[in-house]
Amino acid sequence: MKNTVIALVALFATSTFAFAQDEAAGGAAFKFEAETVDYGTIENDSDGNREFKFTNVGTEPLIISNAKGSCGCTTPEWPKEPIASGKSASIKVHYDTKRTGNFTKTVTLTSNAVESTKVLTIKGNVNAPAAAPAHDANDGTDHSGHNH
Numbered sequence: 401m402k403n404t405v406i407a408l409v410a411l412f413a414t415s416t417f418a419f420a421q422d423e424a425a426g427g428a429a430f431k432f433e434a435e436t437v438d439y440g441t442i443e444n445d446s447d448g449n450r451e452f453k454f455t456n457v458g459t460e461p462l463i464i465s466n467a468k469g470s471c472g473c474t475t476p477e478w479p480k481e482p483i484a485s486g487k488s489a490s491i492k493v494h495y496d497t498k499r500t501g502n503f504t505k506t507v508t509l510t511s512n513a514v515e516s517t518k519v520l521t522i523k524g525n526v527n528a529p530a531a532a533p534a535h536d537a538n539d540g541t542d543h544s545g546h547n548h
Contacts, residue, residue: 426459428513439524448495455488466510474505
């Protein structure tokens with residue numbers, strides 16, 4: 401029993417030391433204001449642009465090598481230059497709001513951060529397009545081609 405307790409304490413101390421070394425090693429790290437952007441309910445063909453603001457809270461410059469939308473309707477833009485430790489930037493996302501209905505899409509970031517893959521989410525609901533006004537066939541206009 402005593403050997404088991406000693407072994408567990410040794411294992412705990414070793415894993416704690418290893419974790420502390422990872423933390424001390426530093427690296428780049430994202431801290432997002434929000435990892436999900438909710439568009440709410442928006443009109444068809446309205447502004448589909450949003451952004452995810454973040455700060456590099458790591459000790460090394462943050463380099464985003466890629467940002468990929470989960471479908472062709474979600475287009476991300478990301479900073480191509482390194483983001484220094486303590487500096488802020490944003491990932492811009494455009495959603496095609498000509499698509500009607502509820503949506504939940506993701507943008508996957510690939511970077512040199514400690515957490516090298518980060519998934520951001522956009523969601524919302526796009527209303528159906530407004531119906532075109534009906535043409536009134538009896539609007540008083542003579543369509544017979546005769547002048548009265």
